[in-house]
Amino acid sequence: MPEWSPQMVVGEELARALVGDLVPGLRAAPMRLLGEGWDSTVWLVDGEWVFRFPRREVVIAGFVREIEVLPLAAPRLPLPVPLAVHRGRPDDRFAWPWAGFRLLPGRELADAAPPERDRTAHGRTLGRFLRALHDIDPGDVAPEAGPLPVDPVRRADMPFRAGRAQARLQRLAEIGLWAAPAGVADMLDEARALPEPEAYTLVHGDLHLRHLLIGDDGGLAGVIDWIDVCRADPAIDLPLYWAYLTPAGREAFHAEYGPVGADRLLRARVLAVDLWATLADYARETGMPALGREALAGLDRAVADL
Numbered sequence: 001m002p003e004w005s006p007q008m009v010v011g012e013e014l015a016r017a018l019v020g021d022l023v024p025g026l027r028a029a030p031m032r033l034l035g036e037g038w039d040s041t042v043w044l045v046d047g048e049w050v051f052r053f054p055r056r057e058v059v060i061a062g063f064v065r066e067i068e069v070l071p072l073a074a075p076r077l078p079l080p081v082p083l084a085v086h087r088g089r090p091d092d093r094f095a096w097p098w099a100g101f102r103l104l105p106g107r108e109l110a111d112a113a114p115p116e117r118d119r120t121a122h123g124r125t126l127g128r129f130l131r132a133l134h135d136i137d138p139g140d141v142a143p144e145a146g147p148l149p150v151d152p153v154r155r156a157d158m159p160f161r162a163g164r165a166q167a168r169l170q171r172l173a174e175i176g177l178w179a180a181p182a183g184v185a186d187m188l189d190e191a192r193a194l195p196e197p198e199a200y201t202l203v204h205g206d207l208h209l210r211h212l213l214i215g216d217d218g219g220l221a222g223v224i225d226w227i228d229v230c231r232a233d234p235a236i237d238l239p240l241y242w243a244y245l246t247p248a249g250r251e252a253f254h255a256e257y258g259p260v261g262a263d264r265l266l267r268a269r270v271l272a273v274d275l276w277a278t279l280a281d282y283a284r285e286t287g288m289p290a291l292g293r294e295a296l297a298g299l300d301r302a303v304a305d306l
């Protein structure tokens with residue numbers, strides 16, 4: 001699994017030592033692994049604190065940007081986001097910055113498995129959240145290092161992204177996991193011809209199904225993992241529109257967010273296919289069946305009318 005293999009994993013012994021030195025009151029507190037992803041290893045301490053440790057060097061700049069940007073953006077957002085309370089500094093035990101956050105209650109979408117009626121209701125909440133986010137002037141939340149970068153991982157670069165999606169879909173077909181309908185190829189070709197984006201707003205940058213939390217009441221409870229926060233075409237925050245929401249949920253989304261142009265929806269659809277295909281492959285390789293089921297169902301939703 002070379003693509004998914006991390007450079008560094010903070011195990012319990014090291015996590016306990018680092019956290020205990022930074023917050024002595026938590027030195028003997030209960031600790032359990034809360035989650036692992038491409039970006040971070042996450043430990044839950046004392047049932048209340050979430051400590052995130054980066055897993056690869058390439059995410060460090062984004063990790064620091066997240067910590068600096070979110071306190072400025074959070075008051076304007078209608079859903080909770082993670083705010084760093086404790087900041088760990090690099091040392092000879094762990095060479096990268098790390099941080100502790102208060103736990104945001106909720107479960108990942110794949111674990112919560114929301115029914116269709118909830119997915120429809122979530123369209124309105126998601127639309128309200130993204131409208132508020134995309135209305136924030138990126139200059140108002142610029143980190144100490146200067147202006148936010150513009151689309152650093154090329155989410156809205158359609159020649160690049162369509163090619164990546166095509167390769168991901170070929171991989172799924174080769175391993176017998178999912179076969180794309182014929183119309184997907186035409187969609188990708190259409191996307192390759194799109195002009196450069198015309199607008200750049202503040203964006204989450206990686207808003208897929210693992211980064212939206214569901215509360216015990218079935219509603220949306222928070223948005224996590226902002227390592228890719230940047231300036232970009234707002235389309236890159238819309239993959240959930242295609243791969244998570246029902247058709248009725250998309251109508252509810254527009255009622256709060258407003259209209260979205262055809263070019264922007266096409267960019268979002270290509271990105272949905274690329275990200276959900278990646279998540280399906282990742283889930284298979286790492287043994288996460290619930291995530292795999294949700295990723296494959298999302299692919300079906302994203303291409304249903306092609």
